[in-house]
Amino acid sequence: MGGGPAKEHILCLLPYPEPKAIVQSLRQRFPNIDITYHEVRFTLDAEQQRQDLAKLPQSIWHDVTILYTLFSLPSKLSDVPKLRLVQLASAGSNQVQKHPIYTDSDIPISTASGIHGPQIAEWCVMTALVQSHKYNQLHDLQKEHKWGDKKSTADDFHNVHDMVGRRLGVLGYGSIGRQVGRVAKAMGMDVVAYTATPKDTAEKKKDPGFIVPGTGDRDGEIPSAWYSGLDKESRLHFLRQEIDWLIVSVPLTEQTRHFLSTEEFQALSQDGKKPAFVTNIARGPIIDQPKLIEALKDKTLAGAALDVTDPEPLPEDSELWDLPNVTVTPHVSGTGSSYIERSFQILEENLQRLEKGDRLLNVVRRERGY
Numbered sequence: 001m002g003g004g005p006a007k008e009h010i011l012c013l014l015p016y017p018e019p020k021a022i023v024q025s026l027r028q029r030f031p032n033i034d035i036t037y038h039e040v041r042f043t044l045d046a047e048q049q050r051q052d053l054a055k056l057p058q059s060i061w062h063d064v065t066i067l068y069t070l071f072s073l074p075s076k077l078s079d080v081p082k083l084r085l086v087q088l089a090s091a092g093s094n095q096v097q098k099h100p101i102y103t104d105s106d107i108p109i110s111t112a113s114g115i116h117g118p119q120i121a122e123w124c125v126m127t128a129l130v131q132s133h134k135y136n137q138l139h140d141l142q143k144e145h146k147w148g149d150k151k152s153t154a155d156d157f158h159n160v161h162d163m164v165g166r167r168l169g170v171l172g173y174g175s176i177g178r179q180v181g182r183v184a185k186a187m188g189m190d191v192v193a194y195t196a197t198p199k200d201t202a203e204k205k206k207d208p209g210f211i212v213p214g215t216g217d218r219d220g221e222i223p224s225a226w227y228s229g230l231d232k233e234s235r236l237h238f239l240r241q242e243i244d245w246l247i248v249s250v251p252l253t254e255q256t257r258h259f260l261s262t263e264e265f266q267a268l269s270q271d272g273k274k275p276a277f278v279t280n281i282a283r284g285p286i287i288d289q290p291k292l293i294e295a296l297k298d299k300t301l302a303g304a305a306l307d308v309t310d311p312e313p314l315p316e317d318s319e320l321w322d323l324p325n326v327t328v329t330p331h332v333s334g335t336g337s338s339y340i341e342r343s344f345q346i347l348e349e350n351l352q353r354l355e356k357g358d359r360l361l362n363v364v365r366r367e368r369g370y
Contacts (some may be wrong), residue, residue, distance in 0.1 A: 008033040008354075009066045009082075011345075013053075013072035014089060014251055015042035022344045026071070032214075036060065041071050044069050044095065048077075068347055074101050083107055085360070087350060089117055090344045091334070092177070093364045094252050101368065109364045111349055114210030115342035116334040117179030123216075123333035124180050124279050127189075127244060127305035130327055131277065164188035169243035169268075171259075172250035173192075173199075175209055176281065178217035178249050185222050188243075193223035193240045196230050196250075196368070209362050210346050230255050239267040245277045252283035253369035261288035265295040275302035281333050284310030293319050296326060307333040 010033060010296045012018075018037040027035060040052040049072055061079040068087045074080050075102040086101060091113040097104050102109065116171035130136065134157035141148040148157070168184040171175040172191035181191040203222025216339045239246070246268060250256050258324075259276075278301055280287055289310045295301045303325035309318075312331060320326050350360050364370060 008065045008351075009063045010035045010066040010068055011060065013040050013067070013069045016340060017123050019344065021135075022341065024080065025049060026344070026348060026351075029348065030032040031353075033351070039249060044071060053157065066351075069094055073101060075180055076102055077101055082141045085110065085350065085354070087347050088112060089167060092251055093234035097369065108151055108360055110346070111345045111362045111364060111370075112210075112284055112346055113286060113362045114175040114216075115177050115212065115339065115346065117215050119214055119338075120176050120281050121179040121183050122332045123307065123329075124247060124281060124305070125183055127329075128163075128277060128279060128307070131303045131305070131325065132163075133157075136324075149181055161242070163245075166190070166244040167192060167242055168248045169239070169241065170194065171246060171248050172282065173220075173223065174228075175207060175211065177209060177215060177249040178220075178222070179215050180249070181222045182215065182217055184245075191223050192227065192241055192243070194222075194226045194227045194235075196228065198228045199226050202369075210349065212342060220244050235259070235264065236267045239264055240270070242270070242274070246279065248278065248280040248282050248286055248288060248309070250282055253285055255369075257285050258288040259286050261291045264302050265291065269295075275299055277302045277304065277306040279307050281307050284308040284312060288297040289320075293323070296323055301325075302326075304330075306333055 005316070008030075012035065017039055023035055023037060027033070038056060041048055042062070043049060050310070053072060053075075061074050062082050063082060064279045065082050066085045066087065067080070067083060068089065068270070070089045073096060077272055083101070084098070084107060086107060086109045088096070088109065088111045091111055093102070093111055096109065101107055107292070108252055137157045163184070164189060167190045168181065169192050170181050173181070173195050177193070181193070185191055199220065207218050211218055217248060225241070228234065245311070248260065250259065259369070268278075278292075287310070292304065296304060305327045306320065307329045309320065309328065314320060314328060320328055346361055353360050
């Protein structure tokens with residue numbers, strides 16, 4: 001980039017209409033870049049993806065140097081001989097990890113990690129407070145035009161325990177976990193953090209990724225204590241730290257599949273003596289779902305807020321729908337009106353870094369899976 005006759009060609013395959021003002025701004029900012037935009041369906045169905053890509057002229061792949069996508073990838077690595085960067089519009093990369101671009105090449109893959117913190121943190125707080133403030137009961141009373149009193153419900157909605165002095169455990173202190181920690185700290189909570197690898201120096205505690213201005217924990221100053229390790233004993237040690245509310249925000253890898261099951265729930269709840277609340281905004285399979293249901297039913301856990309399940313969509317006959325201490329939403333915590341704008345900000349930042357030959361933002365480390 002920057003001086004040679006050959007142009008960069010960005011192919012955008014995204015499941016929303018072209019943000020024309022943003023794309024035009026990119027064209028003006030980077031005159032040596034061609035941008036082709038195609039709207040595709042939001043789907044993980046392989047056949048629907050194939051149908052969408054079949055509508056494109058096959059020749060379009062030949063000159064692509066940067067692919068900006070969510071799920072849509074060329075059928076073969078040889079289709080994109082000039083490709084030198086894949087920019088994902090998602091925080092995770094598990095949806096592309098079986099593709100030859102991931103398994104058989106060293107083409108950098110960058111994620112949109114960092115853009116989801118504000119809206120997901122708000123979802124986490126909202127759903128936690130819905131449970132702790134007994135809001136579902138209050139909502140039902142409003143719909144019934146009833147004022148309500150202490151005798152109108154078995155679970156007294158006057159008995160509310162606020163968050164001040166309670167402890168938040170963040171399982172995966174990345175960009176999302178840091179923003180939840182920031183908000184929880186403002187609410188008067190103590191925050192403890194868990195990471196895969198030790199963060200035992202000030203430099204290691206810093207967030208090197210994309211940060212929405214005014215959010216997060218850039219220098220890692222919020223947690224009162226840090227824990228680490230992917231082995232079971234390290235995980236159980238973290239969970240035994242008198243945690244009242246656990247946020248699950250680790251990426252889905254083979255190491256984190258069913259990361260939380262019966263033994264972990266027992267440790268988290270201090271062997272049933274102190275039931276904790278669990279929030280999962282990561283991926284459904286990180287939690288052993290049948291064991292989660294058991295722990296919710298026998299009160300080992302106080303409750304759960306689940307924006308992700310295993311499988312998705314959650315089957316209609318799942319017990320999770322009707323458990324009174326559970327909130328289920330259809331994987332929407334990360335959506336918001338600023339999503340597109342912020343995701344393109346990461347693309348723009350990486351284009352600038354490509355020009356300068358600098359290290360790219362949010363590059364997936366294939367050996368660890370994120």
